[in-house]
Amino acid sequence: MISASDYEFFSRFLKQRSGLLLTDDKHYLLESRLMPLLRKFDLADFSKLAAVLKDGSSAIISSAVVEAMTTNETLFFRDKAPFEDFTRTMLPTLHAARPAGQKLRIWCAAASSGQEPYSLAILLLENPGLIGRRDVEIIGTDLSNEVLERARAGRYNQFEVQRGMGVQMLMKYFTKVGDLWEVKEPVRKMVQYRKFNLLESFASLGTFDIVFCRNVLIYFDAPTKADILARIARALTPDGFLVLGAAETVIGVGDAFKPLPQHRCTYVPNVTPAVRPAPVGMKI
Amino acid sequence: MKTCLVVDDSGLVRKIARRILERLGFLVEEAADGQIALDCCAKAMPDVILLDWEMPNVSGIECLRRLRATEAGKAPKVIFCTSLNDMEHIAAALEAGADEYIMKPFDDDILHEKLEAVGLAEKDLL
Numbered sequence: 100m101i102s103a104s105d106y107e108f109f110s111r112f113l114k115q116r117s118g119l120l121l122t123d124d125k126h127y128l129l130e131s132r133l134m135p136l137l138r139k140f141d142l143a144d145f146s147k148l149a150a151v152l153k154d155g156s157s158a159i160i161s162s163a164v165v166e167a168m169t170t171n172e173t174l175f176f177r178d179k180a181p182f183e184d185f186t187r188t189m190l191p192t193l194h195a196a197r198p199a200g201q202k203l204r205i206w207c208a209a210a211s212s213g214q215e216p217y218s219l220a221i222l223l224l225e226n227p228g229l230i231g232r233r234d235v236e237i238i239g240t241d242l243s244n245e246v247l248e249r250a251r252a253g254r255y256n257q258f259e260v261q262r263g264m265g266v267q268m269l270m271k272y273f274t275k276v277g278d279l280w281e282v283k284e285p286v287r288k289m290v291q292y293r294k295f296n297l298l299e300s301f302a303s304l305g306t307f308d309i310v311f312c313r314n315v316l317i318y319f320d321a322p323t324k325a326d327i328l329a330r331i332a333r334a335l336t337p338d339g340f341l342v343l344g345a346a347e348t349v350i351g352v353g354d355a356f357k358p359l360p361q362h363r364c365t366y367v368p369n370v371t372p373a374v375r376p377a378p379v380g381m382k383i
Numbered sequence: 384m385k386t387c388l389v390v391d392d393s394g395l396v397r398k399i400a401r402r403i404l405e406r407l408g409f410l411v412e413e414a415a416d417g418q419i420a421l422d423c424c425a426k427a428m429p430d431v432i433l434l435d436w437e438m439p440n441v442s443g444i445e446c447l448r449r450l451r452a453t454e455a456g457k458a459p460k461v462i463f464c465t466s467l468n469d470m471e472h473i474a475a476a477l478e479a480g481a482d483e484y485i486m487k488p489f490d491d492d493i494l495h496e497k498l499e500a501v502g503l504a505e506k507d508l509l
Binding site: 139152257258261262263266269270274275 | 468469472473474477481483485486489492493496497500509
């Protein structure tokens with residue numbers, strides 16, 4: 100069991116290191132995620148783990164705690180709707196608006212183990228007519244080194260590849276290596292991965308046309324959410340798109356974005372209509 | 384009501400599949416091998432068949448080939464559900480006319496998604 104004082108310490112530590120907001124009802128989550136670290140680092144209990152973090156004696160353990168708490172389940176084509184928006188609205192709109200030869204840049208801001216960026220890459224390969232010969236750069240970032248290693252390896256177990264993806268797509272874009280399914284090279288080479296903390300400046304990342312930032316803002320408090328959204332808006336082209344998780348919204352969290360009508364997970368920068376042409380098939 | 388024929392020589396697998404399918408609103412029939420499945424189909428063709436591969440008498444792949452060779456047998460969706468999960472078996476199943484493929488073990492979510500994929504369960508967009 101984690102004592103009240105240790106829980107309070109872990110909460111402060113995680114908020115400071117990753118911006119993760121641990122509300123008072125997350126004891127089970129904290130214990131279940133950190134228990135493997137006690138075994139891994141041979142620590143007797145949670146108090147000992149807290150003590151290591153307090154004295155700052157191990158950067159590896161500190162980093163492992165942040166990683167354990169910020170790793171989330173991701174599926175190929177998770178939630179479906181954003182991926183339908185991607186091919187039906189975002190790509191046609193941006194392709195029509197950009198001069199020939201200008202590449203599109205996509206940022207998966209919580210890429211986790213890679214399912215989301217690879218899903219986007221697969222859709223681009225499946226729909227070559229949507230953007231013609233235009234280059235696309237997909238950047239996947241995450242706070243966790245461990246999941247980024249998995250993402251780069253592009254290997255998944257049979258449970259992970261069966262959810263959200265049909266068998267035809269599996270056979271076309273994956274190959275079986277031992278017990279795992281590996282993303283084929285043409286898909287893998289479309290995605291670059293970088294370790295990145297959303298609390299840091301986005302300046303090094305450049306400007307994007309589409310940002311997927313799904314199921315990560317829910318872990319931040321309201322001011323941090325508003326700050327991240329404002330900075331995403333500055334990193335996004337005025338006619339770009341932001342995609343949030345199905346349980347997330349921009350309503351009441353700053354004014355950087357507004358919902359794209361009839362698209363539940365898709366948002367656009369809150370700029371004047373003169374700057375932003377209507378997306379394909381839409382009046383905004 | 385949509386109908387599903389569960390074909391598996393394991394009574395436990397048939398029981399698990401039945402529980403999931405009934406919750407999804409299917410009327411479930413069971414068959415313990417490929418020959419019994421073909422006999423069931425001759426009487427009443429189901430909307431979807433959940434088909435194991437390795438079974439006594441007539442195997443799943445042979446059952447599928449014989450089914451697809453008939454005009455009426457082209458209609459039902461066929462989802463293989465087997466522990467044979469290498470690319471060669473999957474390719475052979477698709478070539479024989481399978482619509483989807485589940486690698487055992489499976490759970491509610493996987494079966495639901497595969498039924499969605501063949502158009503027999505409601506799409507859950509969010």
